[in-house]
Amino acid sequence: MTALKYSRQRESIKSFLLSRYDHPTADTIYMNVRKEFPNISLGTVYRNLALLTDMGKIIKITTEGADRFDAHVEPHSHFICRECHAVLDIHMKNEDFINTEAQKEFSGQIEGHTVRYFGLCKDCLSKKA
Amino acid sequence: MTALKYSRQRESIKSFLLSRYDHPTADTIYMNVRKEFPNISLGTVYRNLALLTDMGKIIKITTEGADRFDAHVEPHSHFICRECHAVLDIHMKNEDFINTEAQKEFSGQIEGHTVRYFGLCKDCLSKKA
DNA sequence: GTGGGTGCAAATACTTTGCAACCGA
DNA sequence: TCGGTTGCAAAGTATTTGCACCCAC
Numbered sequence: 555m556t557a558l559k560y561s562r563q564r565e566s567i568k569s570f571l572l573s574r575y576d577h578p579t580a581d582t583i584y585m586n587v588r589k590e591f592p593n594i595s596l597g598t599v600y601r602n603l604a605l606l607t608d609m610g611k612i613i614k615i616t617t618e619g620a621d622r623f624d625a626h627v628e629p630h631s632h633f634i635c636r637e638c639h640a641v642l643d644i645h646m647k648n649e650d651f652i653n654t655e656a657q658k659e660f661s662g663q664i665e666g667h668t669v670r671y672f673g674l675c676k677d678c679l680s681k682k683a
Numbered sequence: 684m685t686a687l688k689y690s691r692q693r694e695s696i697k698s699f700l701l702s703r704y705d706h707p708t709a710d711t712i713y714m715n716v717r718k719e720f721p722n723i724s725l726g727t728v729y730r731n732l733a734l735l736t737d738m739g740k741i742i743k744i745t746t747e748g749a750d751r752f753d754a755h756v757e758p759h760s761h762f763i764c765r766e767c768h769a770v771l772d773i774h775m776k777n778e779d780f781i782n783t784e785a786q787k788e789f790s791g792q793i794e795g796h797t798v799r800y801f802g803l804c805k806d807c808l809s810k811k812a
Numbered sequence: 813g814t815g816g817g818t819g820c821a822a823a824t825a826c827t828t829t830g831c832a833a834c835c836g837a
Numbered sequence: 838t839c840g841g842t843t844g845c846a847a848a849g850t851a852t853t854t855g856c857a858c859c860c861a862c
Contacts, residue, residue: 559816559861580852595819600852602817618745620851633789636797644788659773660762660802668765668801673792688836688841709827724844729827731842749826 558609564602566590571612571625577632577641579620615641615670631668635675642675687738693731695719700741700754706761706770708749744770744799758795764804771804 566587571578578586584599603623606612615622615632617639624641631644674682695716700707707715713728732752735741744751744761747768760773803811 556816557862561817561861563818593819595821596851597820597853598818601854604853616745616747633793636794660800663802663804663808664762664800665765665802670799670801671789671793672797672799673789673794675792679792685841686837690836690842692843722844724846725826726828726845727843730829733828 558605561602563587563591563594563598564605567599567602568606568611568625571623575626575643577615577622577624579622581620583623617641631670633671633673633675635678636672637674637678640675640677644669644671687734690731692716692720692723692727693734696728696731697735697740697754700752704755704772706744706751706753708751710749712752746770760798760800762800762802762804764807765801766803766807769804769806773798773800 567583570583570586580596580599580603583603584594584596587594587599603612603614606625607614607623610627611625613624613627615624615634617634619639622641626643633642633644634640635642696712699712699715709725709728709732712732713723713725716723716728732741732743735754736743736752739756740754742753742756744753744763746763751770753770755772762771762773763769764771
C-alpha cells in the first residue's frame, strides 16, 4: 500500500500533457517542464510518466523512435504516420468497430482508445507528389 | 543503384520468419538462425530485417520492448496484448473497416495490414481470474 | 520524523554502425 | 575483380534504476 504523495513536478507534467494534442515524447515533455522546473531530470519525467500511465491518468503510445504520451484518456483511436511517426487523434465511437471481424474474434478483450491505424499523414503524402 | 546480392543468411532469416506465426523478435530470430549459421551476428540479423522490411518482404511491428517481425505480408490486422505483448493475427478483410469513422477521416491514407487492436489476450485474462 | 519523490549518474535494453575480411555475380 | 554482405565490437538511442538528499504529510 504505497501512499501516493503530491508532487509539483508530476502535476506540471500532467497539466502540460493536458494542454497538448500532439502526443509529445518524454523528451519534449522534459524540455517544456524545464521552463517551470529548471532542475527537473529526465529520470523524474520518465518515473512520473510511468506512474501516471499506471494510474490511468495518461496513455502511453509506443511507436518507432520514442514513446508518446496523451493525457486525453476519453476513448478514442489513433492514426500513426509510417513516415514521420506523427500520432493523430481519430474521434471514433467505440460502437464503430463493433461489427468488425476483430470485434467478433476478440470479443470483450479489446479496450477503448486502443485501436491504431497506420498509414501516411497528409503532409507526408503531399511530399511524395 | 545498389544491386541486391543473394545471401544465405538473409534467405535463412526469411524462411524462418515464414515458418512462424507468432511474430518473433530480432533476438528470437537470431537464436534460431544460429542453428544453421552458428557465427551469424545480431548486427547481420538487424541489417537483413531492415532490408527485408524496406523491400516489403516482411513487416516490422513496433511494440513495447523489442520490435517484432512478420513475413506474412498479405493484408491482415493484429491484436496486441497490453500485458505480455503477444502479437496475434486478426484475419480481417480490408473492407471490414470501410465504414468506420477512421476510414472516413483518413480516406485513402490507411494502408492494409496495418490496424492494431490493443487489449488482453486470453492467457493474461485468465491469469487475472 | 517517515516514507515517497527528486536529481544525478550509471546501467540497461534494443538497435545501428564503422571497418576489415569475405563472398556472390 | 567489384561491390554488396558479414562478424565483431563500439557507439547510439531510449528508458530504467541505485543512491543520497529533499519535501509532503
